[in-house]
Amino acid sequence: MIITKQKKFEDILNNLKEVSRVFIVGCGECATTCKSGGEAEVLELKKQLEQQGKNVTGFAIPKAPCVAAQMKTVFAQNRSALKNSQAIVVLACGLGTQSVKANDRLELFVVPGCDTLFGAVVDAEGNFKEVCSACGECILDLTGGICPITCCPKGLLNGPCGGVNKGKCEVDKERDCAWVLIYKELEKKGKLSNIRSPHPAKDYSKTVKPHKLILEKKNA
Ligand code: SF4
Numbered sequence: 564m565i566i567t568k569q570k571k572f573e574d575i576l577n578n579l580k581e582v583s584r585v586f587i588v589g590c591g592e593c594a595t596t597c598k599s600g601g602e603a604e605v606l607e608l609k610k611q612l613e614q615q616g617k618n619v620t621g622f623a624i625p626k627a628p629c630v631a632a633q634m635k636t637v638f639a640q641n642r643s644a645l646k647n648s649q650a651i652v653v654l655a656c657g658l659g660t661q662s663v664k665a666n667d668r669l670e671l672f673v674v675p676g677c678d679t680l681f682g683a684v685v686d687a688e689g690n691f692k693e694v695c696s697a698c699g700e701c702i703l704d705l706t707g708g709i710c711p712i713t714c715c716p717k718g719l720l721n722g723p724c725g726g727v728n729k730g731k732c733e734v735d736k737e738r739d740c741a742w743v744l745i746y747k748e749l750e751k752k753g754k755l756s757n758i759r760s761p762h763p764a765k766d767y768s769k770t771v772k773p774h775k776l777i778l779e780k781k782n783a
Pocket residue numbers: 694695696697698699700701702703710711712713
């Protein structure tokens with residue numbers, strides 16, 4: 564899940580200074596869960612914009628605006644409202660916002676309504692936790708399922724730094740050192756041999772951006 568936070572209304576409004584007619588796109592998946600771009604947030608933004616004298620021409624909340632096919636459907640179903648708009652405010656992550664722009668043949672002004680923070684799991688209490696940094700070379704098999712690249716603020720690959728103190732991280736004393744957690748986990752599973760020899764430096768060529776994955780088409 565991509566975690567987003569809605570921008571301050573003043574910042575969104577500031578981007579719409581030259582614009583009077585606005586369409587809003589939300590997100591039915593991640594931004595709905597984060598309460599940054601679901602129906603309630605879209606309707607609230609609509610109300611606020613109207614109070615500022617803007618004409619909100621319409622809104623749509625596709626399940627995943629980051630998927631081109633869904634945005635094409637939104638554009639087809641809302642063609643007249645969009646033709647009557649000067650801008651689209653997107654309450655979704657940067658992926659959704661760029662997908663709106665990429666699929667907009669009307670070439671409207673696309674305004675991000677959210678800041679994109681990180682990718683996360685949602686725990687049983689509904690909290691969002693960052694546990695993966697999409698490094699392109701997963702080593703969870705070696706580290707007992709705990710990611711040192713994400714959970715250690717320094718992203719260390721070969722054990723803790725000298726700042727670890729009574730099991731706590733020197734960067735944030737409230738939190739356990741990732742490498743202490745990894746050690747305990749591997750000890751519990753009888754897998755300490757996983758970290759006896761040094762892990763080679765990461766292949767950073769796998770993290771060069773922008774990433775692209777083209778799926779092979781299967782023959783019918
Ligand atoms: S090692 Fe960590 S950052 Fe890399 S893919 Fe695995 S979980 Fe993600």
